[in-house]
Amino acid sequence: xxxxxxxxxxxxxxxxxxxxxxxxxxxxxxxxxxxxxxxxxxxxxxxxxxxxxxxxxxxxxxxxxxxxxxxxxxxxxxxxxxxxxxxxxxxxxxxxxxxxxxxxxxxxxxxxxxxxxxxxxxxxxxxxxxxxxxxxxxxxxxxxxxxxxxxxxxxxxxxxxxxxxxxxxxxxxxxxxxxxxxxxxxxxxxxxxxxxxxxxxxxxxxxxxxxxxxxxxxxxxxxxxxxxxxxxxxxxxxxxxxxxxxxxxxxxxxxxxxxxxxxxxxxxxxxxxxxxxxxxxxxxxxxxxxxxxxxxxxxxxxxxxxxxxxxxxxxx
DNA sequence: CCATGTCCCTGCAAGC
DNA sequence: TGCTTGCAGGGACATG
Numbered sequence: 001x002x003x004x005x006x007x008x009x010x011x012x013x014x015x016x017x018x019x020x021x022x023x024x025x026x027x028x029x030x031x032x033x034x035x036x037x038x039x040x041x042x043x044x045x046x047x048x049x050x051x052x053x054x055x056x057x058x059x060x061x062x063x064x065x066x067x068x069x070x071x072x073x074x075x076x077x078x079x080x081x082x083x084x085x086x087x088x089x090x091x092x093x094x095x096x097x098x099x100x101x102x103x104x105x106x107x108x109x110x111x112x113x114x115x116x117x118x119x120x121x122x123x124x125x126x127x128x129x130x131x132x133x134x135x136x137x138x139x140x141x142x143x144x145x146x147x148x149x150x151x152x153x154x155x156x157x158x159x160x161x162x163x164x165x166x167x168x169x170x171x172x173x174x175x176x177x178x179x180x181x182x183x184x185x186x187x188x189x190x191x192x193x194x195x196x197x198x199x200x201x202x203x204x205x206x207x208x209x210x211x212x213x214x215x216x217x218x219x220x221x222x223x224x225x226x227x228x229x230x231x232x233x234x235x236x237x238x239x240x241x242x243x244x245x246x247x248x249x250x251x252x253x254x255x256x257x258x259x260x261x262x263x264x265x266x267x268x269x270x271x272x273x274x275x276x277x278x279x280x281x282x283x284x285x286x287x288x289x290x291x292x293x294x295x296x297x298x299x300x301x302x303x304x305x306x307x308x309x310x311x312x313x314x315x316x
Numbered sequence: 317c318c319a320t321g322t323c324c325c326t327g328c329a330a331g332c
Numbered sequence: 333t334g335c336t337t338g339c340a341g342g343g344a345c346a347t348g
Contacts, residue, residue: 001341032325067342088341089326104326145325147342193319202343210341300321302340 002086003067004173004207005250010092011069015062017094018071018111018139025110026054033106033143033150053152054082054109066173066206070153070164079155083164087147093140107141107150173207174244185237188228195231196224197299199243208243210301211279212250216243218278223310224296224303230315249275278304 002010028034028047043049058074059082070081084090093102112134141150153164159171160178172178184205191198198204199213208216217224219242222235277287282295282304291308 035324085342087325087343144327145341147325149343191318197319200342300341 001088001209001211002090003209003212004175004247005212007064007067007069007086007207008175008251010086011062011064013094014069014071014092014139017137018059019061020059021111021113022056022058023054023073023109024056024112024136026051027108027110028106029108030106030146032146033141033148035149050150050152053080059111064173065159065161065163065167065176066170066202067209068164068167068170068206072155079162081153081155081164083149083151083153083166084141085149087143087145087149089144090148091142093142095138095140097136097138099138102140102142104142104144105140106143106146106148109139109141110136111139112136170202171204171206174205174247175207179205181237181240185233185240188236188240189231189233191228193228194224194298195222195226195228195236195239196301196303198228199239200299200301205240205243207247210303211276212243212247214279214304215246215276216240217310218305219246221309221311223312224298224305226313227315230313278306280304 028050031047034046034050054073057076057080060072060074062069062071064070067085069084069086071084073080073082084092089104115133115135141148151164151166153166155162156165156168157163158168160176163170171184172180174181187204188198191201191204196213196217199208199216200210214224216239220235220239222231222239226235228236278293281293284293285291286293286306286309289306289308291306293304294307296303296305
């Protein structure tokens with residue numbers, strides 16, 4: 001499940017491969033990828049509109065806020081972006097036309113890049129031919145569960161920068177200059193819901209998903225059901241700080257599963273060998289105190305915690 | 317406005 | 333063995 005560190009790893013890979021490249025053709029294999037996550041009804045002609053609006057545009061850069069990623073596009077007025085959300089299982093793969101098509105390929109971006117252009121990539125080994133002329137390759141969007149989403153969006157101002165218009169409600173993430181730690185803690189203190197649910201609220205702070213929420217609460221030693229409005233401000237700050245630290249740690253090792261054919265994102269292996277202390281460890285011993293890690297459901301999400309290290313709040 | 321519940325989708329595991 | 337059922341997850345939307 002890609003959260004901030006994973007999406008950032010993907011963004012870096014996508015940027016290296018595609019910045020400066022031109023989209024010669026955008027091919028939609030499964031139009032459901034163009035719908036929003038809940039509304040799967042696709043407007044008539046959405047595929048054609050999507051493809052037509054991208055054809056011929058140059059990719060300037062890959063950017064990210066929270067779990068949302070987008071490519072800023074040149075030669076368009078107003079400035080457009082290709083919005084990408086990986087959902088649960090979205091992946092980008094850089095391949096050539098000759099490469100075998102993955103079963104869950106939902107869209108293909110045919111790209112072209114002048115050899116010797118100023119792309120900053122880690123190399124084009126294995127992609128394109130060895131001769132002259134533009135280098136041609138494909139960036140394929142693969143998504144097993146179709147919780148991911150692609151869309152063409154104008155850019156709009158939100159929380160200190162331009163972002164795709166449909167994401168203006170998403171808060172700044174902790175890696176952004178606009179992120180205001182104290183302001184987020186202030187807003188957190190007003191929340192009257194499970195602390196874990198508040199951590200997952202992308203309009204409060206973006207980028208934290210189910211895994212890192214559990215890890216942050218474990219690291220800070222705070223119960224997932226604690227009510228923020230009844231919790232000491234210093235404890236809330238500690239949890240938020242832990243979330244930032246654990247995501248930072250994960251990002252440090254997030255770029256592991258790179259090779260010439262992958263733009264990171266190896267849904268199978270890459271995500272799961274992180275040093276997780278709570279998430280997915282239900283029934284196992286706590287690494288700190290050997291108490292059995294408990295699994296409960298909070299806001300419909302699987303939640304893992306140590307009942308000894310993360311004491312139940314007294315008001316419950 | 318705020319909090320909670322439901323749905324989207326697929327593959328896998330468990331149960332009959 | 334082969335079917336059905338339930339679960340996992342992020343975010344939009346509907347409801348309370």
